[in-house]
Structures are given as C-alpha cells and as structure tokens.
Amino acid sequence: MGNSFFTPLSWNDTGFILTGVLNTVTISLVAIIVGTLLGLAVGFIRAEANRFTNILLGGVLDALRSVPLIIQLILFSTYVGAIGHPLDPFVTGSIVLSLYSMAFMSEVFRGGFESVHHSMATAARSLGMSYWQTVAYIRLPIGLRAVFPSWLGVALSVIKDSALVSVIGYMELLRTSEQLISRTQQPLEILIGVGLFYFIVSYPLSLYGRYIERKMAI
Amino acid sequence: MEYEFHWIIVFQKLPQLLNGAFVTLHVSVLSMLIGITIAVLLAIMKMSKARIVSLPATLWVEIARNTPALFQIYMAYFGLGAFGIHLSPYAAVLSALVFVNAGYLTETFRGGFQAIPKTQYSASKSLGMNSVQIYRYIILPQMFRRIYHPMTNQFVWSILMSSLGILVGMDELSGETQRLQSLSFRTLEFFIVAAVMYFLITKLVLFSAALIARRVFRGDL
Numbered sequence: 001m002g003n004s005f006f007t008p009l010s011w012n013d014t015g016f017i018l019t020g021v022l023n024t025v026t027i028s029l030v031a032i033i034v035g036t037l038l039g040l041a042v043g044f045i046r047a048e049a050n051r052f053t054n055i056l057l058g059g060v061l062d063a064l065r066s067v068p069l070i071i072q073l074i075l076f077s078t079y080v081g082a083i084g085h086p087l088d089p090f091v092t093g094s095i096v097l098s099l100y101s102m103a104f105m106s107e108v109f110r111g112g113f114e115s116v117h118h119s120m121a122t123a124a125r126s127l128g129m130s131y132w133q134t135v136a137y138i139r140l141p142i143g144l145r146a147v148f149p150s151w152l153g154v155a156l157s158v159i160k161d162s163a164l165v166s167v168i169g170y171m172e173l174l175r176t177s178e179q180l181i182s183r184t185q186q187p188l189e190i191l192i193g194v195g196l197f198y199f200i201v202s203y204p205l206s207l208y209g210r211y212i213e214r215k216m217a218i
Numbered sequence: 219m220e221y222e223f224h225w226i227i228v229f230q231k232l233p234q235l236l237n238g239a240f241v242t243l244h245v246s247v248l249s250m251l252i253g254i255t256i257a258v259l260l261a262i263m264k265m266s267k268a269r270i271v272s273l274p275a276t277l278w279v280e281i282a283r284n285t286p287a288l289f290q291i292y293m294a295y296f297g298l299g300a301f302g303i304h305l306s307p308y309a310a311v312l313s314a315l316v317f318v319n320a321g322y323l324t325e326t327f328r329g330g331f332q333a334i335p336k337t338q339y340s341a342s343k344s345l346g347m348n349s350v351q352i353y354r355y356i357i358l359p360q361m362f363r364r365i366y367h368p369m370t371n372q373f374v375w376s377i378l379m380s381s382l383g384i385l386v387g388m389d390e391l392s393g394e395t396q397r398l399q400s401l402s403f404r405t406l407e408f409f410i411v412a413a414v415m416y417f418l419i420t421k422l423v424l425f426s427a428a429l430i431a432r433r434v435f436r437g438d439l
Contacts, residue, residue: 066374066420067413068381071392075413078405082221160286167385174288181296188300191293195285202284 006185013180020176021197027090027172028159031097035158036151038098039105044135046106047113064103069164072096077168093165101158108150112143149216152209156202163198173197221406228407231398235408238394239415245312245383245390246376252312253319253376254369260320261327275324282321287379290314295386307388315376322372323365330364331357363435370427374420381416391415 042061046054064072077092087095116139124134144151166175177194181187228235263275282290294317295310305313334357342352384392391412399408 063417066378066417068378068392068416070381070384071409071413071416075406075409078409079221082406156284160284163286163288164382166288174286174292178292186300187292187296191289191297195281195289195293198285198289199281203280206284 007183009180009184009186009189016176016180017173017193020171020173023090023171024159024162024173027093027097027165027170028162030094031101031158031162032155034094034098035101035105036155038102040109042102042106043109043111044113046110061103061106064100069096069100069161070167072100073164073168089165089168089170092168093162093170097158097162097165100161101154104154104157105151108147108154109143111150112147113139114143115146116143146216149209149213152205152212156205156209159201160198223407224404225407227402227404228411231408232411234394234398235391235411235415238389238391239419241308241388241390241394242377242380242392243419245308245315245380246373249312249315249319249376249380250369250373252316253323253372256316256320257323257327260324261331264324264328265331278317279321279324282318283325287314287318288382288385290317291382291386307383307386307393310386311380311383311388311390314382315380318379319372319376322375323369326365326368326372327361330361333364334360366427366431366435370424373427374423377419377423378416 042057046057049057073093073096076096077087077089080087080092120138120142121134124138125131129137162172163174166172166178169175173194177190180190184190260275260278263271264279266272291311291314294305294313295307298305338356339352342356347355380390381392383390384396387393389397395408395412399405402408
C-alpha cells in the first residue's frame with residue numbers, strides 16, 4: 001500500500017500469462033517438429049555418407065552444439081537486422097531453436113540408423129526389396145524404436161531451452177513472467193508458477209521415457 | 219544491404235573478453251566441484267530404503283531435470299529476494315549451475331554404482347579384502363570409468379549454460395561481450411568472437427578430457 005508503482009498480481013493477468021504459455025508451447029512444438037524432420041534427414045545422410053561428407057557435416061553440427069544457444073539467438077537476430085531483413089522474434093527464434101534441436105536429433109537418429117545391423121538390410125534386399133523399401137520398412141522402424149527414449153530426452157530439453165528465446169524479445173512464458181515480476185514485485189509466487197508449468201509438462205514425459213527405456217532393456 | 223565488419227575494436231577489447239572467458243571457466247569448474255560433492259551425497263540418499271531420506275534427493279533431482287536452467291537462475295537471482303537473500307549475479311549463476319549439476323550427476327553416479335554387479339563384492343571379500351580395499355581397488359575404479367564421460371558432458375553443459383549470466387548482468391564471457399558491444403555497437407563482431415571462444419573452450423575441455431582418459435584408463439575404455 002502507498003506504493004503506486006507496483007500493482008499486485010490479479011486475475012486480470014491470466015490472459016497475459018496464458019499468452020506466454022501458448023507461445024512457449026507453440027515455439028517448442030515448431031522446433032521439435034522441424035528439428036525432428038531435419039534431424040531425421042541429416043541423421044540418415046550421416047549414417048550413409050562417406051567419410052569426407054561426414055567430417056564436413058559433423059563440423060557444422062558440432063559448432064551448433066558447442067556454441068551456447070543464447071549466443072546463437074543473439075547472433076542470428078543481429079545478423080538478419082544488420083543485413084536489412086529484420087525478422088519477427090517468433091520466426092528468428094523458431095529458426096535458431098529448430099536448427100539447434102536438429103543438431104542434437106541428427107546424432108540421435110544417426111545412432112538409430114547405425115544400430116540396425118547391415119545383415120538386416122542385406123536380408124531385406126535379398127527378399128527383393130528396393131533400397132528405399134529397405135529404408136522405409138526395415139531400417140527406419142527398427143532404428144527409430146531403438147532411439148525413442150533419447151529422442152524424447154532431446155525434445156524435453158528443447159521445451160526447456162525455448163525459455164531462452166525470451167532474449168530476442170519473444171513473449172514466451174518466462175518473459176511474460178519477468179514483466180509481471182517487474183510490475184508486481186512478487187517474484188517468488190510468479191516464478192514458482194512458471195517452474196510448476198515446466199515441471200508438469202516435462203516430468204510425466206521424462207517418466208514415460210524412463211519407463212520405455214526400462215522396458216526395452218529387458 | 220551489405221554489412222561492413224569492423225574487427226579492430228573487438229581485438230582491442232580481447233583482454234577483457236579473455237577475462238570474461240576466465241570467469242566462465244571459473245564458475246563452471248566451481249559449479250562442477252560443488253555439484254559433484256552434493257551429487258555423491260544425493261546419490262547415497264537416493265539409494266536409501268527409508269523414504270524420508272530418499273524423497274528430498276528425488277525431489278532435488280526431478281526439479282533440476284525438469285525445469286529450464288534460465289528458470290533456476292531467475293529463481294536464485296529474483297526469487298530468493300523474497301526470503302531476504304540477495305545474491306550477486308556470480309553467486310546466482312553459480313548456485314543455479316550447482317543445483318542442476320548436482321541433480322544430473324546424482325543419476326549418473328547412481329547408475330554407475332548400480333551397474334557394478336553385487337557378486338563383485340562377495341568375490342572381493344572371499345579374496346580377503348576389507349571394505350576400504352574393495353572400494354579402493356574394485357568398485358571405485360570401475361565406477362569412475364563409467365561416470366567419466368557423462369561428467370565431461372556435464373562440464374561442457376555448465377560452460378555453455380553459464381552464458382545465461384548475460385541475463386543477470388554477470389561478467390562472464392557472454393555478459394562481458396554484451397557490455398563491450400553496447401559501448402561500440404559492433405554487436406555482430408563481438409558475438410562472433412564470443413561464439414568462437416566458446417567453441418574453442420569446449421573443444422579444449424573435451425580434448426583435455428580425452429587426453430586424461432587415455433592416460434588414466436590406459437586405453438581400456
């Protein structure tokens with residue numbers, strides 16, 4: 001009381017918070033879907049390509065994994081601004097986050113493709129399947145099943161990493177909460193709420209991943 | 219539109235950037251050392267049959283693994299203020315990294331410990347070893363071999379995530395880059411150099427870790 005700068009948290013803020021939640025979910029889904037598709041393609045190429053292509057491709061992917069996401073976000077959004085094509089924070093964030101998750105997912109899928117023994121593909125070919133039939137009916141289903149828990153782990157980390165897109169101005173959950181904090185000066189309540197949201201999304205999925213992993217181990 | 223690069227300003231500030239890189243390494247190493255210590259305790263707690271002992275450890279691990287690192291840094295920097303605890307940016311980032319490292323490493327240690335078959339204990343005992351000898355010569359060397367790679371990965375993760383210090387005004391590599399670029403507005407140049415530095419730091423860490431592994435494990439890894 002007596003302080004007119006700060007107004008406490010109220011029900012009117014629900015819409016604002018929900019926008020943040022929705023934006024976090026949207027950008028995470030976009031990054032997971034695009035990252036999975038690109039990662040699948042790149043992982044397949046890496047499993048099939050010769051040494052030279054692999055070193056080249058591996059170098060690029062390595063750079064994506066060895067530079068902090070926050071630096072990549074700032075670099076990309078500054079770059080598109082500097083060359084005169086500034087993009088919407090959502091588009092910038094989606095591109096960077098998708099490429100980042102692609103870098104991790106391609107390794108997962110590469111491992112999946114390589115886990116299917118050569119003799120299986122050879123056997124399929126000897127049954128009269130074409131190369132792409134072997135890929136579609138033998139290597140893909142078996143390989144994907146083997147790496148599902150790892151894939152889920154990467155997907156969960158993408159959801160958590162999506163919080164970083166706030167640096168380039170995308171109004172995801174953490175940024176909306178930050179703005180609410182500076183208005184209400186109630187950091188603890190708001191942050192606990194935010195943490196709970198991530199936890200409720202992430203925890204059941206990580207339990208499921210561990211369950212599948214245990215089931216596959218036996 | 220073409221962008222003209224000006225690198226001279228960045229190279230003039232290289233000493234400050236290197237200082238920032240040093241702080242990055244400093245905070246990551248410290249967060250690993252403290253994190254490992256806590257993780258050993260948490261792993262022992264988690265393996266306890268008494269729920270009252272294992273539950274706090276489980277809670278720690280699950281919260282650390284299922285919330286974003288940025289959330290944890292905000293919690294340490296803004297959230298603890300509600301309890302009258304005001305941490306410096308360095309302390310906030312350090313405690314958040316310690317929290318996460320401890321959480322992840324607990325599972326690593328527990329997995330490493332449980333991967334060693336119980337029969338090895340009885341075998342060592344029947345050879346006349348006491349429990350200190352069993353741990354010193356049989357259990358711990360094998361455990362260390364199993365947890366070595368996950369531990370290096372966690373260390374690299376700490377280096378990369380300490381970059382979130384930029385958001386609370388810490389003076390590690392990213393924060394320093396941010397401060398320096400705001401003086402000259404050569405944003406792109408500064409962050410490109412920072413990116414290269416992060417890349418080199420992580421490569422250096424992984425390379426040294428591989429060298430150490432080769433010496434310590436003598437090839438049988």
